[in-house]
Amino acid sequence: MEYEYREILLLTGLEEITKKELQRFKYFVMDEFKISRSQLEETTNRTELADLLIQSAGPALAVTKTIHLFQKLNYMHAAKCLQEQKKKVESQSMTNRKKKETQQVEKRSQAESCSGASATSRGESSKKNSAPEVHPQAKPQKQQTVAEQEAIREGLQKDPLAVLVLKTTNPFKCETEEDIFHVTVATATAFFFVKVLYAPFKDKFTPRRTIKISNYLWHFNFLEVTSSSIVVDADTDLKVCVPNNLRQKAGRTPTIKMLKTQPCGTIVNGIFKVQKITEKQKDRVLYGVEDKTGEMDVLVLGNQDKIKCETGDKLRLVFFEVSEDGEKTQLKSGPYSFFKVIKSPKPKTEQKEKFTLKSTHLNNTSLKDSNTAS
DNA sequence: GGCGCGCGCGCC
DNA sequence: GGCGCGCGCGCC
Known part of the structure; x- marks a missing residue:
């Protein structure tokens, strides 16, 4: 408590x-x-x-x-x-x-369906990963109650969790001046985002490698690895098999429509197309992003004088979180977020178009240019 | 039975 | 990893 x-x-x-x-x-x-x-x-x-x-x-x-x-x-x-x-x-x-x-009173309590798909899969994964060879003190015969699963899920986890590393970012200096990086890992049944607050662990988190993590923190929807965590290569006979659909799901940018249904605090990674820059101040920028399913705001806090972003560019967001601005759902950066602008390539066809436009409708084009520049 | 949504798969 | 297609399920 x-x-x-x-x-x-x-x-x-x-x-x-x-x-x-x-x-x-x-x-x-x-x-x-x-x-x-x-x-x-x-x-x-x-x-x-x-x-x-x-x-x-x-x-x-x-x-x-x-x-x-x-x-x-x-x-x-x-x-x-x-x-x-x-x-x-x-x-x-x-x-x-x-x-x-x-x-x-009632020993035979069935694990009722937990709320939310990820919660269910997490429950399953913690069961799977408490297989005898990983931590022998677990009692696999007895089905865990929801309460027990919850207890496993929150807070400091001492028992090792075997995961397959799917993807990592390069270490970067976050707002708190620590060198950190982010990882996506998966078990056979679920994927997780991992915040690693200790850059020397980068060698351990190599994509396609199965590792065992212990002494990590279970947050509501992600894992936190710190310098006091233990990260080791799994034994060669222990291979975590991650189904293809799960791998794809883990790497995919969630749709905006789906994000709007997620609770406050859900961690979000993905690439989003900038539709407009709604508000630009010294220490915060509000972007309007869109996809096929809808639009939403992305609030990026911190000084962004050096960030050059314009409509049509894409934002790579790592470890942003779902938050609320009044009634509206938005994504917001936190102290451990990573943010990068992917400039939209100026396609040759566009330049060609401009060229043809210029040669045919000079007056229109000059008007058009002045519009886009403003 | 029709329609829409969500998911998985495969191609680029 | 994005995109688009197709399948299956559930609702009306």
């Missing part, structure tokens, strides 16, 4: 806000948490700040106070997200407790 609070405070709470917002937040922290300025100034990153808040108020109260401050500062989205996660943690611990009680 304490761990979950720590986790949501850091992941949903403090990382949901921008650097600037964090500075303002810190200012109000002194009062709300009764923390001295000098103590506060000693914290150099969000993790240390989260620890300090928890030290001062205890995990549950730290989350409540943070929500309160977010509301006060009008960070309504962050406040809402944190509140939701807090409720989730609370109701989860309630159901876990209830499940344990009923379990004793």
Whole structure:
């Protein structure tokens, strides 16, 4: 429980806000948490700040106070997200407790269908991967209850998970100045995005290799590997077979229509076509993107003076998350997101067209050019 | 029975 | 990895 609070405070709470917002937040922290300025100034990153808040108020109260401050500062989205996660943690611990009680009465509890397809497949995968050869202490004979599966899913996982590496990004410096990279891995039944906060692991995450990961963190919808995780090559006889359709699904850009049905916080990787640049400020840019199924906004936070993007270009997004802007679903960058503009190639045919247009309809063309330039 | 949606597959 | 086709399922 304490761990979950720590986790949501850091992941949903403090990382949901921008650097600037964090500075303002810190200012109000002194009062709300009764923390001295000098103590506060000693914290150099969000993790240390989260620890300090928890030290001062205890995990549950730290989350409540943070929500309160977010509301006060009008960070309504962050406040809402944190509140939701807090409720989730609370109701989860309630159901876990209830499940344990009923379990004793009714031993033969069938694992009912979990909510959401990915959740189901995750449940299956954790069952598959708790096969005797991977961690012998598991009891495969007994079917796991939903509560037990949940317990496996959230938080620190010590037992090794065997996965096939599908795809990796190159290491890059994220907003918190750490060198990190992202990976897509799969088991026989599900694929997962992995945030690796320790660049030296890059050698281990080689595509097409089967590896075993332990001491990693299970978040709501992704894995987190840190320097204290263990990543090793799987034994040569252990091969994770990933069906082709799953591989394709793992690499495919989700449709906008589908994304609009996903809950806040869902991690998204993909390539999206820019339809318009809605809003451009010093520390944030709002892009309108489209595909066959619809349109949505992509909010990229942070300084983007150097980013040159125009209508028709594509955005490669890694580790963005589904978020809400009022009623509308949008994608939003987080501190660990990767963002790149793929310039649309100026096709020769277009140049040819321009040439023919110029030679035939000079007046029209000059008009057209001035339109596109503005 | 028709239609639409979602998924899988194969080609580029 | 995108795109387009085709199949199958479910709803009306």
